[in-house]
Amino acid sequence: MEDIVVVDNPKPYVWAEIVDRTAETEGWAVSDNDYNVWKGALGDDFVLRVYMTKDGKFVCSLATATYQSSISDVPLTTVGMFYTNSEFRNKGYGTQLFQELVDRPEIEGHNKGLVGVDSMAAKYASRHGFSLESDFLLDCYITPGTDIHPENLQKDPTVTTTVYDGSHFEKVNEYDKTIVPNIDRSGYVKSCLQVLKAYSVFAQDNNGKVTGYIRARTCANQQLYIGPLYADTPAIAETLLKSIFEGEELHRRENPREIPLKAANFTKFVISTPSTNKNFVDLWSKLIGYPAVRAGIMHSQFTKKILKVPTDRVYGIFDYCMSYA
Template sequence: MDDDENIVIIPYADFNRWKEIMKIIAEFGWFYAEEDYDRFLKGFGEKNFNGLIAVDKKSDKILGSVVIGFFESIENSPALVSLGLYIVLPELRGKGIGTKLFKEVINDPRFVNVNLGLNGASYMSKKYAKIFGYDKFPNWQVCKSKIKICDINLNALQNDSDIDIVNVNDVDYQKLIEYDTNIQGGIRRDKFLKAFLDTKTNFAKIAVNKNGEIVGFGNIRTGVNNQIGLGPLYSNSKSIAETLLKQILESIENLGSYDCFRIFPPNINKDADEIFSRLCNGKVDVSGGNSFPQFTKEIIQADTSKIFSITEYGLNAA
């Protein structure tokens, strides 16, 4: 298939085909938003974000997709090349399309000897480890779960009176970066976080204590197929996470118009399990299974005790 002249690899930037990719992704049951492409492009910058699609030239049908985002080293922080949206249509797997996409998207001299990471689907995780070298695993996985909006009971959650919930623009952004970096195992997401928490297209809140220190933050974004997704939800404690979750959901005036609430907690954070279970009286659907954070050179040591839902599982380890 690599030699088939009917298959062409094309940069995303050359085509306005993000909605087509979103449709394919939705059929796989993944959570993404149409706005995510712009978030990624702004968050990484043009030189650090690349997306490719494999297209059949005769039918113009999309056969596969991959994107990468490069978290550059800032002030000696660890660099990370994160790979996501890596899909090939099921009927075309095993024909070399995925390998060609992978090789082309990481073909950048800046990536030599740089750590690569991804969140692997359970059915692909071993292949990523064996063939592409993503053989370094942390001691946790991402639970891709969901809750029906009709099952949500906001009265089941409590507010922590020792903290205040404020908007993103009400805090020192550099302090937010410092908080995020500590949870991310040193990875700096300066531009990315700003783009991802843009409150014009998200519902984002920050938790601060009585001393004005950031002790948590959370975000919900709207996605395809009338869904909303939580990510990130980081906090110093269970009560802070609960308060953030409650107040962010309460800020969504049309919450009842959505069908599904997607959540992505680490499987070892039992406090997260308890909060989400209480939110819907135990009706958490875990049929989405787990994805596996995996790396080529070293494990990014994210602080899962403070992660109640990861940012998103496309281009972020946590």
């Protein structure tokens, strides 16, 4: 370790390298903007730690984000962005970094959670104590942009959709609390919805009650990650998915987050959904026009307590780095 420099919350160019490397070698849907979102939302409760060589080579990275409990329970610290440059693998750097950051005194006693790729899930459980696993897998679906056909989808006439512009935050955040009631992630939600290159829409019933919302964000290699997609019914989920692409009121908007999106402009569409949401596959199959087949699986893992997720209303999780739903 004498040749390693430890950097917390490094300069943006280091993050840009991490984004490029993880997208190129692992296919991760991560954005140049995510780092600023997490830092801005969580402040000192977010740490991205990076190992570098003394001559500036990237070695490995790991991030943690702490959310205070909203029910007088222990805080939740999520763990993500665990990646080691292939040049430095099998030398113990990643394990050292993981133990150093996750076991630091400031987060001792916290419930810790992560979304683990299938090949690492057992190691996270046996080596690092992430031995409690949700009763669902996270199924990943990856579809070429040229295969996306929003014209196949229908809108639910009982709801209206509105492009999120920041003025609706309180309403959307109250809905988010019905999905994730255990922790206070208000700052995270607000920051994620207003970030550049993110496109968000929410649905309301005739009484003005929010019944779901969706965000899509542009990621490395021109991938579009859809998440969250939360909805009270399958019909509302379908409406929200369609609304990102279509709608006269959306066509008239002149906005840096302009909607509608053009599917063919993106190399891939990526979404991660709980395996126990039995309506998702039908929805995605309808969007693409052929039977949807998952591309891989991930595991939702915790150290002290499994945080429940209403998976019948979660069609796509927020992200798989700093969120569990």
